[in-house]
Amino acid sequence: MPIFEYQCRHCGHRFEQLVLPKSPAAECPACGKSDLEQMISLVSVSSEQTRKANLAAAKKRGAAIQKERAHEEHKALHAHYDEH
Numbered sequence: 001m002p003i004f005e006y007q008c009r010h011c012g013h014r015f016e017q018l019v020l021p022k023s024p025a026a027e028c029p030a031c032g033k034s035d036l037e038q039m040i041s042l043v044s045v046s047s048e049q050t051r052k053a054n055l056a057a058a059k060k061r062g063a064a065i066q067k068e069r070a071h072e073e074h075k076a077l078h079a080h081y082d083e084h
């Protein structure tokens with residue numbers, strides 16, 4: 001869905017608004033004027049996607065580390081028993 005970021009030329013308020021083809025012209029929620037400058041919205045969308053991708057990657061890494069740790073503990077357990 002297209003979310004556009006606007007900056008109000010009247011009061012400088014910045015806000016994001018979902019814009020549908022049938023949406024009326026966006027208005028500043030702070031002052032109600034429709035004298036808006038449209039910012040580049042793709043930046044916030046792509047950074048959100050990047051953040052989610054990073055989070056997923058971090059989770060994967062964490063799971064891999066835990067698996068490895070469990071494996072090491074298992075090995076240590078065996079080593080312990082093998083000694084006796």
Ligand SMILES: [Zn+2]
Pocket residue numbers: 008009010011012013028029030031032033
């Ligand atoms: Zn405004």
